[in-house]
Amino acid sequence: MKNKSVAIIGAGPAGLTAAYELARKGVSVKVFEAGDSVGGMSRTIPLWGQLVDLGPHRFFSGDPRVNTIWLALLGDEYSMIDRMTRIYYRKVFFDYPLKAMNALKGLGLMEAAHSLLSYLKVRIFPVKDESTFEGWVTNRFGKRLFTIFFKSYSEKLWGISCKELDSDFAAQRIKKLSLFEAVKSAIFGMGGSKHKSLIDEFAFPHLGAGVVYEKMAEKIGQMGGEILLDCPVISIHPAPGADTQPRLELEDGTTHTFDHIISSMPIIDAVEGMGAPDDILAHARQLRFRNTLLVFLRIDGACSFQDQWIYVHSPDLETGRITNFRNWVPDINQGQPDTILCMEYWCYDEDDRWHEDEATLVKMATGEAYRTSLLPIDSVKAGCVVRMPKSYPVYSTGYRGHLGPVERYLAAQENISFIGRNGAFKYNNQDHSMLMGILAAENIADGEHHDLWAINTDYEYQESSEKMAAAISKG
Ligand SMILES: Cc1cc2nc3c(=O)[nH]c(=O)nc-3n(C[C@H](O)[C@H](O)[C@H](O)COP(=O)(O)OP(=O)(O)OC[C@H]3O[C@@H](n4cnc5c(N)ncnc54)[C@H](O)[C@@H]3O)c2cc1C
Incomplete structure (x- = not known):
């Protein structure tokens, strides 16, 4: 494959890791990203003079291949964090673990x-x-x-x-x-x-989870790879036969041929555009995704609670999790005195909540934040909303009966690989997606035959705190 070209759809952890590994192995790569930045759901964004992630993004992996890349990119620019998280249930806080x-x-x-x-x-x-x-x-x-x-x-x-x-x-x-x-x-x-x-320590980059992917993108560029932002792929056209090449189609109607395509775009979007048989389409349409509404609140000064995040189990509150970025690493506050909280709400496309405007959502989240007694009344200075469509693949009963035929159809496509949380419909963390990227790259560049569909399913994901400490902990 050394002289051949690979297109990668999506510059999230899965797609970028694949591009990074391929570029390191001397393969020519071009990444197509729909959004205006890299990192996907694991990106870090600037907000009110500080840096925030899209919800809590701790890094944890017992896989040496993943850790080696992560460490090579970050060097010393991360800390091991003692986890401090609790469950809030009917006005009582429980330590969690x-x-x-x-x-x-x-x-x-x-x-x-x-x-x-x-x-x-x-x-x-x-x-x-x-x-x-x-x-x-x-x-x-x-x-x-x-x-x-x-x-x-x-x-x-x-x-x-x-x-x-x-x-x-x-x-x-x-x-x-x-x-x-x-x-x-x-x-x-x-x-x-x-x-x-129950693991109570995790790694976190000083400038937020997304800095890993910003660095990865920079290295890909240095190795001759190309990353095109604001460049959504509309459809993938499978190779018509063995030893032929797949194509991808962009918004402007142009099609581009590559020796191999790696897709991390949502599985349903990929199948819809591929001209799949009706029964496969019908199965793919049964695979549902949950959306996340992130309501960020700017709080006057420091909040007294120490948790990095709190799971909200109380049924009388709609939010499911509250993250306090001030309690992760000092650098992401960028010297600012205020605290930024992130309140998470989960919805389907058809739910009214998903379509509400920013002011309504901020007002609702502010009211809920006060009801937890975690912050003084009138301490919220501002709010804003980030919408994350298709953020969780939903494992509803029977989903395997739909995913199975879709997987078999996609696995049979010549020279196209499907990876990532939405791309493979797997409830991945960053490290699972990175591993999929690494293995997809090995299949293409080294002629390996890893079963990418098995990651985060059968693959024994060895996460012991001992292995993690050995792999990544700072002395
Ligand atoms: C609220 C929340 C909290 C989380 N917490 C953690 C955590 O603590 N630790 C952890 O490790 N993980 C966490 N995760 C999971 C983590 O965000 C994901 O596992 C990771 O980002 C998945 O990477 P990916 O590359 O598979 O997909 P994504 O991050 O979704 O990246 C896919 C990329 O593809 C692009 N794309 C989609 N369609 C197209 C198209 N048609 N053309 C071009 N580009 C396209 C998207 O814009 C996106 O940039 C969390 C996720 C959420 C939602």
Whole structure:
């Protein structure tokens, strides 16, 4: 492939990592990005004289290939952060990861006893259907703890009942965690083998998550690669046969031929433009995405709470998470005295909330922020909204029946690879998307045969705090 050309759709972590790796291997790359900056959902933006991410973006990976790239780009310009996060539920703050005494105090003796009984009950009479999120979590934590610590947050995030949510979401994110393991960890610690959900240290670049991708873009340019911003790809035209080349079409109607195309554009947009058979189109249209509304609030001075972010489980508040950028690293505040909070709201395209104007959303978020008692009344000086369409692939029950045929159709396309959170419909973190980019590049440049669809599914994602510390921690 050394003398050949590769087009990459999307300059998020997946697409840029693929471009970076290919350029390093001497392959000619051209990146087409719809937006006006690089980094995708992991970009960092300037706001009120400070820097903010699009919601909390901690970096964590136990994969040496990912960490090597991340470290090579950042050098010394990052810190290891002690995680400080809590759950807010009905006016009570619980430490998260859960700590035994704190949880007991927050729940109260009666509720704690009920929760334990409910856990023991499910150990004796487990829920039969573990294919749903509700069944999967209930069997590991009991019904009462499921309701307090999982149900309301998950239903806010996904906008569907936990009975309609596939257990894949839990299996991927909570993995083998159970009440037993959580309590054991809370009381005894876990040596070096702490569970992924309980990891209490993470890496963060001094100038925000997005600086990694800004640096990556710079290096790609230095190696002769091209990144075209404000340049959305309208459709991909598959290669008509083996040993032929795929093309992509731009807004101005021009088409461009490449030896290989790597796409990280949303899977549905790719399939719609490819002239796929009707049944594949019908399956692809069943794959839903959730949108995120980020309401940023500028608060007068410093807020007293120390958390990097707080999960809002209280059903009476619509927000699901509040991030306080002041509590990450000092540099992102750029010496400014104010605090910037980010309140997250999740919606579907058809929800009224998604279409509300900025002033309405800021007013609503301000009211909710005051109701948490985290900040003094009248301390909000300004607000603004960032809309993130298609920010979460929704693992609703039955989604695998739709994704399977679409995956098989896309995998059969000659010289086209599909990667990334939306591109492959995987609930990826940055590191999963970076890994997909690395492996896609190896397939093309080194003739490897990695199954890109298996990343973040079967791939054993070894995230122990010990490995992470060894890989990335500063001495
Ligand atoms: C609120 C929130 C919090 C998160 N927190 C974390 C966290 O703590 N840690 C973590 O590691 N990850 C976190 N993530 C996930 C992280 O943002 C993603 O995993 C990562 O950005 C995915 O990278 P990607 O390249 O696959 O996709 P994206 O980041 O979505 O990049 C895709 C790019 O493709 C472009 N594109 C789309 N269509 C076209 C087209 N037709 N033509 C050209 N370009 C196109 C888009 O503009 C975008 O730039 C979070 C995500 C959200 C929404």
